[in-house]
Amino acid sequence: MPNLLLLPGDGIGPEVCAEVRRVAERLTNDIAIDERLFGGISLDTHGAPLTDETLAAAKAADAVLMGAVGGPKWDGVPRALRAETGLLKLRSGMQVFANLRPAICFPALADASSLKRELVEGLDIMIVRELTGGVYFGQPRGIETLPDGQRRGFDTQVYTTSEIERIARVAFELARKRRNLVHSAEKSNVMESGLLWREVVTDLHKREYADVELRHILADAAAMHIVRDPRQFDVLVTDNLFGDILSDEAAQLTGSLGMLPSAAIGAPGMPGLYEPIHGSAPDIAGQGIANPLAAILSYEMALRWSFGRHETADRLSAAVTRALDKGARTRDIGGSLTTRQMGDAVLAEL
């Protein structure tokens, strides 16, 4: 039996994952669900944010769905024990190098955007963020003390040809199924790794994807264009750090941060890692008011990308759209439904 590993994690993670479980039990009772601790709660219980056993279970699963990790309770813990470090270890251990972060504006929510409705209505961007390389993992890194007593902090931004090529390939393949346009964002005007990025993407495009339109853009200009005229983008491929920043920016302008899922995928046949992008939201954790749709839509992405169940995924996304069209709203999108009631609204449409 195929299996899904749930890692509810911290903050609102367990609340939203409980709704995923209810939806999954309805839609796919032939997919087994296991559950493990991850993040701060794992640190408190097992002494590590990601134990070796949990990493092994993640690699052995068909897909992993996590809620969120971290929170103020663990702010002071040393870096090696931080929830974020556990998350990076999970991503790199699972070798999920391609992070797909859709920024979609649901028509019913266009007025919740910080941009005008005319600019965001119908918005559908796919950010393809490189996830297991770059400055997040580059060596050397550290904080050292200089002879004059000053301290010096340093990180290393590094990309190899094959790392750039495989992420660009994901972007081009996706674009072919969408509007056939790829923007590739880097800082080739100041960074060597950015220059290599541009060369490798250009080469691959020429060799294999000349039918897709490719536009190179500097990452700072991309940030500006995302708020000026976001609908000019289709697929935006970029490195780990720029992708972290640009995906938050794009998500915010959909007006629905609580609704956006993400998928991290690796080589074909390897398990994918799915997560809502909203984070642990400690300010509302434990109140039962978080929006479970981002987590539910992350499960929908798992159905597509890891389980190949496209029809079931279509049914689920249609149910979410109908629930929204009928006015189902949690607090973050201007309503008063609880997490559980939003789960009920989706289940009712199934």
Ligand code: IPM
């Ligand atoms: C994200 C988050 C993570 C990142 C943190 C929590 C390590 O911001 O998934 O975007 O920086 O990748």
Ligand code: MG
């Ligand atoms: Mg981020």
